[in-house]
Amino acid sequence: MTKPTPADRTVFRTCPLCEATCGLQIEVRDGVVKRIRGDQDDVFSSGFICPKGSTLKQLHEDPDRLRKPLVRRGVDDDGAPVFEEVDWDEAFRVVEEKLSDVRERHGAAAIGVYLGNPNAHLLGAVTHTRPFLKALGSRSLFSASTVDQMPRHVASGYLYGSGASVPVPDMDRTDLFVLLGANPFVSNGSMCTAPGFPDRVDAVRERGGRVIVIDPRRTRTAEAADLHLSIRPGTDAALLAAITHHLISTDQVSMGRVAALVDGRSELAEAVENFTADWAAGVTGIDADQIRALADEIGAAKSAAVYGRIGTTTVEFGTLTTWLLDVIAILTGNLDEPGGIMFPRSAIERVRPPRPGRQFRVGRWASRVSGRPEVQGELPAADMPDEILVPGDGQLKMMFTCAGNPVLSCPDGDRMDEAFASLDAMVSVDIYLNETTRHADVILPPPSSLEKSHYDINFYGLSIRNIANFSAAVFDSEAMTEEDIYAKLTLIALSRGVDANPEIVHEQMARELLAAETEVDGSPLAARNVDELLDQLADGSGSVRIVDAMLRTGPYGDQFGANANGLSVSKLRENPHGIDLGALEPRIPDLLNTMDDRIGLFAGPFLEELARLEARSTEWAMDGRLRLVGRRHLRSNNSWMHNLEVLVRGQARCTLQINPADAAELGIADGIDAVVRSRVGQVVAAVEVTESVMPGVVSLPHGWGHDMAGAKMDVARRYAGVNSNVLTDPAAVDPLSGTAVLNAIPVEVVPA
Ligand SMILES: Nc1nc2c(c(=O)[nH]1)N[C@H]1C(S)=C(S)[C@@H](COP(=O)(O)OP(=O)(O)OC[C@H]3O[C@@H](n4cnc5c(=O)[nH]c(N)nc54)[C@H](O)[C@@H]3O)O[C@H]1N2
Ligand SMILES: Nc1nc2c(c(=O)[nH]1)N[C@H]1C(S)=C(S)[C@@H](COP(=O)(O)OP(=O)(O)OC[C@H]3O[C@@H](n4cnc5c(=O)[nH]c(N)nc54)[C@H](O)[C@@H]3O)O[C@H]1N2
Ligand code: SF4
Ligand SMILES: [Mo]
Numbered sequence: 001m002t003k004p005t006p007a008d009r010t011v012f013r014t015c016p017l018c019e020a021t022c023g024l025q026i027e028v029r030d031g032v033v034k035r036i037r038g039d040q041d042d043v044f045s046s047g048f049i050c051p052k053g054s055t056l057k058q059l060h061e062d063p064d065r066l067r068k069p070l071v072r073r074g075v076d077d078d079g080a081p082v083f084e085e086v087d088w089d090e091a092f093r094v095v096e097e098k099l100s101d102v103r104e105r106h107g108a109a110a111i112g113v114y115l116g117n118p119n120a121h122l123l124g125a126v127t128h129t130r131p132f133l134k135a136l137g138s139r140s141l142f143s144a145s146t147v148d149q150m151p152r153h154v155a156s157g158y159l160y161g162s163g164a165s166v167p168v169p170d171m172d173r174t175d176l177f178v179l180l181g182a183n184p185f186v187s188n189g190s191m192c193t194a195p196g197f198p199d200r201v202d203a204v205r206e207r208g209g210r211v212i213v214i215d216p217r218r219t220r221t222a223e224a225a226d227l228h229l230s231i232r233p234g235t236d237a238a239l240l241a242a243i244t245h246h247l248i249s250t251d252q253v254s255m256g257r258v259a260a261l262v263d264g265r266s267e268l269a270e271a272v273e274n275f276t277a278d279w280a281a282g283v284t285g286i287d288a289d290q291i292r293a294l295a296d297e298i299g300a301a302k303s304a305a306v307y308g309r310i311g312t313t314t315v316e317f318g319t320l321t322t323w324l325l326d327v328i329a330i331l332t333g334n335l336d337e338p339g340g341i342m343f344p345r346s347a348i349e350r351v352r353p354p355r356p357g358r359q360f361r362v363g364r365w366a367s368r369v370s371g372r373p374e375v376q377g378e379l380p381a382a383d384m385p386d387e388i389l390v391p392g393d394g395q396l397k398m399m400f401t402c403a404g405n406p407v408l409s410c411p412d413g414d415r416m417d418e419a420f421a422s423l424d425a426m427v428s429v430d431i432y433l434n435e436t437t438r439h440a441d442v443i444l445p446p447p448s449s450l451e452k453s454h455y456d457i458n459f460y461g462l463s464i465r466n467i468a469n470f471s472a473a474v475f476d477s478e479a480m481t482e483e484d485i486y487a488k489l490t491l492i493a494l495s496r497g498v499d500a501n502p503e504i505v506h507e508q509m510a511r512e513l514l515a516a517e518t519e520v521d522g523s524p525l526a527a528r529n530v531d532e533l534l535d536q537l538a539d540g541s542g543s544v545r546i547v548d549a550m551l552r553t554g555p556y557g558d559q560f561g562a563n564a565n566g567l568s569v570s571k572l573r574e575n576p577h578g579i580d581l582g583a584l585e586p587r588i589p590d591l592l593n594t595m596d597d598r599i600g601l602f603a604g605p606f607l608e609e610l611a612r613l614e615a616r617s618t619e620w621a622m623d624g625r626l627r628l629v630g631r632r633h634l635r636s637n638n639s640w641m642h643n644l645e646v647l648v649r650g651q652a653r654c655t656l657q658i659n660p661a662d663a664a665e666l667g668i669a670d671g672i673d674a675v676v677r678s679r680v681g682q683v684v685a686a687v688e689v690t691e692s693v694m695p696g697v698v699s700l701p702h703g704w705g706h707d708m709a710g711a712k713m714d715v716a717r718r719y720a721g722v723n724s725n726v727l728t729d730p731a732a733v734d735p736l737s738g739t740a741v742l743n744a745i746p747v748e749v750v751p752a
Contacts, residue, residue, distance in 0.1 A: 007031045012039050012576040013471030015053045016121045016449050017637055019459050020188040020195040021467070022049050023577060024056070026450075026474060033057040033450070033474075043580040044467045045195030050188055051635050051647065056449055058644045060475075064713050065431050065643075066445035067479065080710040081438055088480055092488055092498045094442050098425035099492060102398040110397040112140030112387065116404020117148070117638060124446070124482025126457045127543045129402060131505055132486045135493035139365050139374070140396055146381045147410055148310065149191050150737040151318035153376055157360035158604030159326055161593030163376050167326065167341035168192045168464055169305035170584055171200050174339040175209045176301035178294075180236050180325075181311020181743070185220035186634050190309050193456075193463035198224065200464075210301075212294065214239070214286075215311060216629055217657075217699060218692045229294070230694040233627040234744030235284040235620065236308065237317035237613050240324035242280030243295040245272040247331050252299035256333030258588055264601030268327065271602075271610050283617040285694070299332055303339025311629070314743050316616070319736035320609040327601060335588070342584040343591055346461040347468040347557070347567055348550035351523075357595045360603070362736075368394045372738050380738030382411040382730040388419035398425040400489075407435040408639040408703055411728035411740045412680050417708075429485055432640065435723075438710035444485050451477035453540065455547045455572075468551065469578030470569055472540075483543040506542025510534060510549050517553045524562035525553060533560055538569040556581055609736065624696075626662065628676070628727060628745040631699045639703035642716040654704040654721025655688035658749065659695045663687070666749055673752035676700065678745055681726035684752050698749060700724040702742070 007030050015022045023042025027034045036057055038049035059065065069091030070083040086094075102110055113133060119125040133141060145153070153163030169192060171177055182190070184197040194200055201224060204211050213222040214229045214236070222228035231239060247253055248269045255262060277295075281288040298304045306328055312321045326335065334340030363373030369386035372379065379387070384406060388396045399420065407417045420426065420439040428437040429444045437443050446452070454471040480488070487502030496504075514533045517525045525533070538548040548569040552558050558566030572579065589597060635647040642648050656674055658666075668674055670689040675682055676698070685700060693699050704721025706713060725742075732741035 011472075011474050012042070013474060014454055014456060014469050015049070015056065016454055017052050017056075018188050019190050019193050019462070020050075020197065021045070021193055021456050021459055021463070021469070022053055022195045023469070024049065024053055028474065033060065039577060041577040042195075043578040044465060044469070048196035048199065052637060052641065055641070055644050055646055058646055059641070060448040060450045062643055064715070065448060066433065066443060069445065070433065070443040072441045078709065083433065083443070089498065091442050091444060092492065095427050095489065096492045096498050098398065098427070098441055102425050106397050108137050109139070109394045111136060111138045111400075112142065112384070112396040112398070113138060113400045113402065114381070114384065114404045114406050115141070115143040115402050116406070116409070117144040118403040119143075120458045121456070122403065122452070122482050123454050123457065123543045123547070124452065124484075124486065124541075125403060127509070127546045128483040128486035128490075128505070131509060132490045132493065135490045139379075140387060141378050142381045142384055143378055144381070144404060144409065145376070146378060146738050147314065147740045147742060149313055150375060150378075150739045151313040151322045151734055152191055154319045154362065154604070154737040155322040155326060158606075159323070159599055159601075160591065161357050161360060161595075163360070164461070165343060165591055165593070166191060166462055167329070167335065167343055168462055168584075169307040170339050170342045171204060171305055171464060173583070174204060174303050174305040176212070176297060176304040177201065177204050177209065178212045178214070178298065178304065178306040179221060180214040180306070180308040181313075182307060182309030183215065183219040183221045183632065185224060186632050191462055192307065193459040210297070216694050216697045217631065229286050229290060232283070232285040232620070233311070233629050233697060234315045234317070235617070236312045236315070237321040237324060238275070238280045238283040238617050239286060239291065240321060240328060241272050241275035241610065241613065242277045242291050243298065244268070244324060244327055244331065245275045246277055246292055246295035247299050247328070248272065250296075250299075252296070253331045254333050255330060256337065257586070258330060258335055258599065261589060261592070262330055262599045262601065267607070268601050271607055274614060283620060298328065303337065304332060304334050305339065305341055306334075307341070311743055313734075314739060314741060316732060316734055316741050316744070317609065317613055318734035318739050320606060320613060323604070323606055330599070330601075336586045338583070343587045344461055344463050344584055345466055345555055345587065346463070347466070347554050347581065348457055348547070349461070349555055351553070351555050357593050357597055359595050368392065372733065375738050378738070380733055380740065381406065382733055382738070382740045384410065385412055385415040385419040385730065389415070389422060397423060399423055400427050400429070401436055401440070402429045405434055405436045405639045408705055408723050408725060411725055411730040411742075413705065413723040413726040413728070414681055415730070429482070432643070433710075433712040434640070435705065435708045435711050438708065445479065446482045446485060447477035447479040450474040451479070452481050453544050457547070457550075465583055466581035467578055468556070468567055468572060468581060470547070470572035472573070481541060483541060487542065502542070506545065507534070509542070510537060510545050513546065513549045514553070524559040528560065536560055540569065544569060605736065623746070625746040626749060627697050628678070628747045629697060629699050629743045630724065631657070631701050633701060636701070636703065642704070642706060642719060643713040645715050648715065648719045652686060652719070652721070654685065654701055656685040656749070657688045657690050657693045657699040659693050659697065660689050660691065661695045662698070663689045666751070668749065668751055675750050675752050676727060677748045677750075678727040678729060680729050683722040683724065683726050685722050698747065
């Protein structure tokens with residue numbers, strides 16, 4: 001399958017597994033990967049690598065990884081699905097049959113799509129899922145964003161006019177780094193691309209700065225910090241509102257350069273009047289003096305980067321919390337300033353003359369059953385079971401799942417599973433037959449990461465330095481890559497027939513992109529001939545040519561000759577360790593795309609949300625229930641790398657962590673099994689008694705539960721664990737973004 005040409009070589013490529021974009025040095029001997037280590041010369045990661053990076057080899061070689069499409073042919077005597085390996089043509093024929101059948105009987109509105117996390121990392125998916133979605137014409141798009149970072153986009157949309165304007169902590173230059181609900185020593189960072197994140201945190205302290213971690217668990221990141229504050233899950237908004245209150249009431253507001261652009265300051269002072277440190281202490285469990293001291297430290301620091309992640313977004317007040325993070329940056333002069341939070345300028349960003357601003361809007365349509373609003377073109381992933389199972393006009397009868405495992409990753413796991421099992425038709429683009437794809441009629445498997453070219457279109461837009469790095473595929477493959485699969489699916493959805501050539505889609509996309517550039521007044525490409533530009537694009541697959549077009553017309557691009565030293569794929573091919581385009585630079589006011597080119601603190605429904613916070617917080621402080629939070633492990637990646645023995649062997653990881661005080665009170669000992677119950681489900685997990693979780697909190701990692709009939713992941717099955725999302729309540733979402741509440745779930749725990 002793989003062509004060993006030449007058989008012995010050393011290649012460099014970016015790891016596509018998480019957001020850190022580490023450079024890898026890959027030794028190929030006799031056509032097989034001998035060894036993978038960190039690329040010491042990578043301009044961004046300088047040799048840093050985590051234990052997952054080297055397992056691209058094991059992933060490539062995993063016998064359970066699908067090499068050929070599968071088509072479902074009924075069930076066996078035990079009710080498990082039976083799949084047959086087929087060639088690509090046959091697989092696409094079945095897709096076409098199913099799609100036209102569902103369209104005929106139920107219309108286009110009966111077809112939905114779920115895009116999972118790896119889509120953000122896979123070049124062919126980033127470029128080519130878009131035309132496919134357009135061709136399907138469905139409003140039922142779901143993705144991992146609503147079990148993850150959607151609050152960040154919504155807060156940015158209201159504040160800066162675009163959900164894509166995401167500020168990142170400028171950690172390499174900051175004097176004070178405060179992390180809430182993030183454990184980058186394990187996750188390696190998220191919505192903030194910074195390879196070697198742990199080293200960068202250590203460096204803050206080495207140069208005399210301070211690091212503070214706010215987390216209900218004493219994480220590895222907390223251990224490496226100057227100060228760890230344990231916080232009751234779900235209450236960060238209360239803490240941040242109190243910090244805002246304190247900064248204002250003690251005259252520590254100093255907005256600096258952006259001051260003249262910010263509206264709503266006096267409303268803010270009024271809106272946070274009741275959120276005193278004493279009030280927040282009762283909600284968060286953090287001492288009032290400690291809260292005031294933290295606020296004073298943020299107010300006094302020469303620069304401060306206050307950064308929140310999963311623990312602050314997948315909670316009931318996720319968007320409010322994210323907004324408060326930016327409000328604090330604005331008040332303290334840390335927005336868009338070195339050492340504060342800043343906006344990257346990615347090399348593929350579209351350079352456009354100023355556009356008329358627009359009001360950020362959600363709710364252009366709504367979920368059929370829950371009525372929850374559309375956000376960024378998506379509906380909440382938590383709504384999928386209802387949308388599939390509840391009869392009525394617009395009920396989903398067919399789903400495409402693309403690099404996603406919602407049965408394990410999304411709320412109400414048992415009902416999610418039931419929903420996917422009930423569909424008339426399902427197609428999955430995935431490399432495994434797993435808990436979700438076992439329900440599919442057709443599984444279309446792209447090749448392994450080593451057989452695909454790579455450029456981090458998304459993550460260089462979230463990066464703490466401006467970087468460009470392109471990786472060619474290490475091996476050739478006969479399998480269809482993501483871009484070819486989605487191009488083919490696009491043509492099928494457009495009723496162009498199964499035999500249509502995916503090149504049609506690739507060329508059309510490149511042409512449209514370049515044509516748009518030639519139409520921009522004052523662009524170096526204005527009035528250039530599109531065919532001539534197309535001819536000059538790099539050789540390579542459809543996605544590589546699109547990346548080339550984007551790079552060349554981007555802010556650092558060669559503009560097809562107009563800027564001789566500028567970027568292109570060929571320039572990046574000559575620089576296999578990447579090109580560093582420098583530290584982040586201030587971008588406001590140019591970046592703003594609001595109606596009035598200003599930052600309105602209350603451009604979104606944040607006044608109402610603050611009032612709701614005040615009302616809800618009293619309930620929390622009173623109810624005294626245990627709260628469930630998640631956790632990640634360095635050797636794991638959501639639900640899907642558990643089939644690699646090198647990563648999963650050793651001590652069982654899917655344990656329920658509980659504080660000794662709670663364990664004693666509940667009569668639960670280390671090592672026994674306990675039942676964990678929420679409003680919607682229950683699981684039985686082995687107990688791990690540990691001081692690392694604060695009293696009142698229990699923790700279970702997500703992405704486990706690999707014992708389902710019909711999945712073909714033999715290693716994962718031996719380390720099955722339990723699906724923590726069986727406990728996740730689909731009724732609980734952050735109302736502003738539709739993001740599921742995955743942390744701070746009220747639960748009961750009893751000995752099994
Ligand atoms: N309780 C709880 N739940 C959570 C979270 C949590 O913290 N707590 N975290 C949430 C977060 S942040 C996220 S992002 C989601 C993730 O949610 P999902 O994206 O739904 O789940 P993953 O486990 O990332 O599944 C990835 C899928 O992609 C497939 N895959 C891997 N590589 C490739 C490839 O190269 N091509 C293709 N086509 N497929 C591939 C895998 O086989 C797998 O089926 O989970 C969320 N769920
Ligand atoms: N090794 C590994 N790396 C990964 C992943 C993985 O599964 N494994 N997944 C990748 C993905 S998709 C993502 S999105 C990122 C996520 O990256 P991170 O956000 O850094 O993820 P976590 O390690 O889950 O850290 C979240 C922390 O929030 C804490 N927490 C929970 N609830 C609350 C709360 O209410 N308040 C506060 N302050 N803290 C809370 C948890 O205890 C936990 O320590 O990681 C990415 N990197
Ligand atoms: S930290 Fe992320 S990008 Fe770096 S090697 Fe590990 S998985 Fe790959
Ligand atoms: Mo994520």
